[in-house]
Amino acid sequence: MPRHPQWGVLFGGLALALAGSACIKRAPVVKAAEPTPVVLATALSNVEERGVVAAPDEVVTALTDELRTRDLLVEPLAAGTYIEAFGQTRNSGHRFALVGAQSGGEAVLLVESEARFSSQINGRYRWTVAVTATMGTAGSELAPLEDSFDVPVHLVRYNEREAEALIEAAPVIARRVGQLASDWITASGAAP
Amino acid sequence: MRSLALAAVALLLTPVAHAGRADVGGYFRVMARPDLQGGQGRLGYWNLYGRLLNEGPYGMLELRYDVLEPTPGSDEVWTALHARIEGGSIGNADPGDGSLELFRLSQMYVKSGNLLLSGVTWQVGTLESFFGDLGLYDMRPATVFFRTVGASARYESDTVELLLGAGDSGYALNRGGYNAVPTVGGTLRLRPVKGLELGGGGELHIEGGRAGNVNAPYQTPDIAYEDWVRGEVTETYIEQFPGLEDYFPNPVARTSQSWKLVGYLGFGGFGPLQWNNLFLSLERQHPEKKGTEDLAGAPVDIYVHDFTDERQVFTLGDELYLTVVPRRLDLALGVLYGNHTDADNDIVPSDHDRWYGSSVLRLQAYATPKLHFLAETSLAREVSRNGNAYRQHADSIFANTAGRPDTRGLEYGDSATRDTWQGKGGIVLNPLGPGIHTRPSLRLLYGVQHSTQNNAFGNSFVVTLDQYDDFEAVEQHLHHLLAAEAEVWF
Numbered sequence: 001m002p003r004h005p006q007w008g009v010l011f012g013g014l015a016l017a018l019a020g021s022a023c024i025k026r027a028p029v030v031k032a033a034e035p036t037p038v039v040l041a042t043a044l045s046n047v048e049e050r051g052v053v054a055a056p057d058e059v060v061t062a063l064t065d066e067l068r069t070r071d072l073l074v075e076p077l078a079a080g081t082y083i084e085a086f087g088q089t090r091n092s093g094h095r096f097a098l099v100g101a102q103s104g105g106e107a108v109l110l111v112e113s114e115a116r117f118s119s120q121i122n123g124r125y126r127w128t129v130a131v132t133a134t135m136g137t138a139g140s141e142l143a144p145l146e147d148s149f150d151v152p153v154h155l156v157r158y159n160e161r162e163a164e165a166l167i168e169a170a171p172v173i174a175r176r177v178g179q180l181a182s183d184w185i186t187a188s189g190a191a192p
Numbered sequence: 193m194r195s196l197a198l199a200a201v202a203l204l205l206t207p208v209a210h211a212g213r214a215d216v217g218g219y220f221r222v223m224a225r226p227d228l229q230g231g232q233g234r235l236g237y238w239n240l241y242g243r244l245l246n247e248g249p250y251g252m253l254e255l256r257y258d259v260l261e262p263t264p265g266s267d268e269v270w271t272a273l274h275a276r277i278e279g280g281s282i283g284n285a286d287p288g289d290g291s292l293e294l295f296r297l298s299q300m301y302v303k304s305g306n307l308l309l310s311g312v313t314w315q316v317g318t319l320e321s322f323f324g325d326l327g328l329y330d331m332r333p334a335t336v337f338f339r340t341v342g343a344s345a346r347y348e349s350d351t352v353e354l355l356l357g358a359g360d361s362g363y364a365l366n367r368g369g370y371n372a373v374p375t376v377g378g379t380l381r382l383r384p385v386k387g388l389e390l391g392g393g394g395e396l397h398i399e400g401g402r403a404g405n406v407n408a409p410y411q412t413p414d415i416a417y418e419d420w421v422r423g424e425v426t427e428t429y430i431e432q433f434p435g436l437e438d439y440f441p442n443p444v445a446r447t448s449q450s451w452k453l454v455g456y457l458g459f460g461g462f463g464p465l466q467w468n469n470l471f472l473s474l475e476r477q478h479p480e481k482k483g484t485e486d487l488a489g490a491p492v493d494i495y496v497h498d499f500t501d502e503r504q505v506f507t508l509g510d511e512l513y514l515t516v517v518p519r520r521l522d523l524a525l526g527v528l529y530g531n532h533t534d535a536d537n538d539i540v541p542s543d544h545d546r547w548y549g550s551s552v553l554r555l556q557a558y559a560t561p562k563l564h565f566l567a568e569t570s571l572a573r574e575v576s577r578n579g580n581a582y583r584q585h586a587d588s589i590f591a592n593t594a595g596r597p598d599t600r601g602l603e604y605g606d607s608a609t610r611d612t613w614q615g616k617g618g619i620v621l622n623p624l625g626p627g628i629h630t631r632p633s634l635r636l637l638y639g640v641q642h643s644t645q646n647n648a649f650g651n652s653f654v655v656t657l658d659q660y661d662d663f664e665a666v667e668q669h670l671h672h673l674l675a676a677e678a679e680v681w682f
Contacts, residue, residue: 047262047270090264114264118256119274122219123325123332124681126254152217154681156629157458157467158324158381159389171624 030182032071032190038135038181039103040064041077043086043095043112046162052086054079055113056163059170063111066174070181074109077102092132092146100138107184108144110134111177113169115162124154127165133177135184142188147180213258220251222282223677230666232650233286235639235673240528241614242552242570243330245639245673249285251295252278262305271304274317313346319357321379323391323456324469326509327629328526328552333471333507334454336395339364340375353381353391361397365450365478369407373399373478379454389458397478399448409479410443410495417499421540421602425494426487437488443495450478466513466522477503477544502535503544513628516555522628524554533577540602541581548574556620556628564620566635574610579603582610582645586667587657612643618675632680641671 040063042055064074077099085098096110111133118126129151136144153168166173184190225233225245235245254276262270279295281288288294301317308314319337321344326333337344342359356378365373377395384390401408412425419425429440452475460467479501482493511526527550534544550572557565576582580592583605593601618637622630647653649671654663 045264047264049265051265116262118215118217119254120320120322121217121254121681122252123322123327123330126217126681128215128217150215152215152682154631156325156327157469159383159458 029069029178030185031069032185035071035073036107036190037075038067038072038107038109039077039099040074040109040111041082041095041099042079043083043110044162044166045090045112045114047114047116052083053163054083055111056167058167059111059173062170062174063109063177066178067109067181070178070185072107072181072185075106092134096134096136096144097138100136103138105137105139107135107137107188109177109181111173113166113173115165118152121154124156125158125160127153127155127162127168129153129165129169129173131169131173131176133173133180135177135180137188140188145180145184145187147176149176213261215256215258216253217256217682218251218253218276219681220249220282221247221677221679222249222285223675224285225673225675225677227673229668229671230647230651230653231671231673232652233673234650235614235616235641235671236612236643236649239329239331240548240550240572240574241612241641242328242526242554242568242616244554244568244616245614245637245675247330248280249282250278250280251282252276254299267306267310269304269306271302271307273300273302275300309345309347311347311349313348314343315346315357316343317341319344319359321355323379323381323454323471324458326469326471326511326526326528328511328524328554329509329528331509331528333473333509334391334393334456335473336377336379336393336452336454337375340377340395342375351383353379355379355393362399365397365399366407366481368481371399371401371405371407371409373397373448377452381456387459387461389456391456392454394451394453396451397449399478401445401447403445406493407481409446409448409481409497411446411498412443412493412495413441415441415494417536418539420483420494420496420499421537423483423485426485426492429487440487440492443493446479446497446501448479448497448501450476452476460513464515466515468510468512470508470510472508473506475505475507477505479503499536502533504533504535506531506533519558519626521555521557522626524552524556524628526552528552537578539578541576541578541604541608545577546575546581547577548572554628558626561625562622564622564626565617566620566637567617568615570612570614572612574612576608580605580608582607583655584644585646586665588646607644610643610645610648612641612645612648614639614641616640632678632682635675635677635679637673637675637677639673639675642669643671644669 043052044055045052060076067074082098086095099110100108114130116128118128132148134144134146151169151172153165227233239246257273259271276299277295278298281290281294283290299318301315303315305313319340321336322332323334339361340359344357346355358376360372361375362370362373375397379393381391415425419428454473457470479497482495484491508529514523516523529549531547532544537545552570554568580603584607588606589597591601592598592603616637616639621634624630647668653666
């Protein structure tokens with residue numbers, strides 16, 4: 001193999017960059033003053049049916065892990081207590097009130113999602129997951145905080161549908177919900 | 193008053209279709225691969241050895257605009273416009289330097305659902321549809337309507353998807369001059385149980401001619417296949433009929449046919465098997481139209497329908513994905529076999545008369561959710577049916593007949609076979625976590641190739657043994673590349 005000094009420069013620069021990355025400090029996460037329970041309700045709908053299902057376990061786990069870093073302890077609400085009612089209304093305010101009525105005064109996080117197929121792109125199936133996350137406490141003077149956003153995902157197989165699209169979007173959803181939770185902690189006075 | 197109140201309530205409860213929502217997505221890959229061995233930044237010639245380090249830059253932008261958004265759980269009509277621009281050039285990353293001349297509006301169509309028939313989606317415009325993807329190769333053998341613009345209807349339920357379409361492939365198949373090529377086809381996909389899918393389909397193109405249409409299919413009579421291959425049709429004619437240049441034979445009308453059959457089998461979701469995709473296709477390629485030679489100082493068209501109407505391509509590809517160690521190690525294995533046959537050609541090595549096979553194995557290990565290590569190896573063989581096609585050494589012969597130097601020989605080089613091995617490895621950073629398919633990916637990779645062919649990669653080396661040339665021929669069978677790459681679907 002011919003000797004090329006340029007490769008030594010490339011490898012050396014890479015090693016330096018990797019070593020230096022270990023020294024970068026990360027910004028602290030906003031945490032609650034004390035471990036705070038949060039009732040979680042999820043909903044996944046599609047454009048073809050009126051019915052609604054709860055989000056897959058993988059999504060609930062991602063949300064739980066994200067909120068735990070903020071000392072928020074997720075208590076998933078049993079889907080049977082609200083999912084049928086969610087099929088009758090797609091209004092986030094109504095849904096939040098339904099869940100709030102079952103929260104026993106604890107904080108509520110409602111994550112609603114709708115997955116829709118878009119097109120075939122370069123070998124993959126592009127779906128768009130529209131998400132609305134609402135966080136607050138029923139009966140509180142502070143109005144619930146809301147964040148709505150779209151997450152594009154690119155599934156590999158045709159047989160992967162709405163549930164797989166939501167699972168694929170979970171890292172982004174968890175991150176956005178984490179930011180919403182941080183805002184809620186600050187706004188509600190739950191911060192130290 | 194009471195009826196007015198009821199009407200108002202009904203109006204409030206009636207779902208209303210929403211309009212005007214835009215969604216932008218796409219794909220791109222960009223890379224820096226300084227080639228220190230005189231190549232052009234790709235490890236090998238093509239994706240047969242795996243797409244990694246063998247592809248150049250690419251960009252794709254797709255817009256979806258909802259004229260009428262779908263209303264969940266209703267039969268309301270919905271309509272969306274799709275437009276796609278794509279091309280293979282990015283500034284500073286390839287010879288095109290990102291020029292927009294290398295991009296095109298490749299797809300544009302309107303989709304509308306529940307229009308006339310509930311559960312049916314109509315599409316008018318470009319119609320491309322595929323069953324799936326060999327991701328390791330970036331190939332989609334089971335694709336239909338790739339070249340067709342027209343109209344299709346798709347019915348979909350939980351277990352069945354039926355697509356029927358018709359249109360025109362004339363502009364795509366006749367880039368030298370348009371002639372209509374009516375096309376019909378469709379696909380059927382079944383999902384009988386969870387974890388199993390199968391499907392099939394095809395398309396048919398028929399191109400006729402109208403008297404006097406220079407873009408229709410024809411055959412120039414009384415010419416030999418070998419003369420056409422050598423570009424000596426007019427030369428032979430003058431030898432046989434001196435002084436009769438004005439009586440060169442007129443072309444005779446033909447009807448061109450081509451078709452494609454595709455099949456698909458997918459299964460998985462049990463044990464460590466995430467999924468396995470099997471694709472196959474059998475295609476009769478569309479005949480060529482014409483070439484041009486010089487006759488008595490003037491160009492003359494040589495029509496070649498009969499010389500190019502028996503080209504067939506069979507492709508078989510399989511790809512499986514395994515979870516070796518959950519959340520720690522994934523494996524992807526792909527195999528590809530292609531067989532190109534040309535019943536008209538027995539004399540000249542050609543891409544239309546060869547077979548090839550390859551296998552690609554990729555492992556991706558997740559040290560942390562975002563820091564991964566990738567290793568990939570591939571092995572491929574390509575065989576030319578009609579004799580030598582590859583030069584194995586810097587001093588190998590050029591034109592030859594059965595390995596004996598012959599300036600009139602139709603063979604090239606000293607081998608009919610090319611064997612290639614590639615190995616690749618490196619670091620992958622995935623902001624969205626683990627997964628062999630997860631993107632975006634930032635990759636720092638090293639690749640090495642060994643080929644039986646000399647300098648088996650795009651290069652600018654001289655290919656001559658002329659002792660007076662300014663540059664010497666180069667002998668290399670090992671090719672190394674270091675690459676920094678980014679790839680994203682968005």
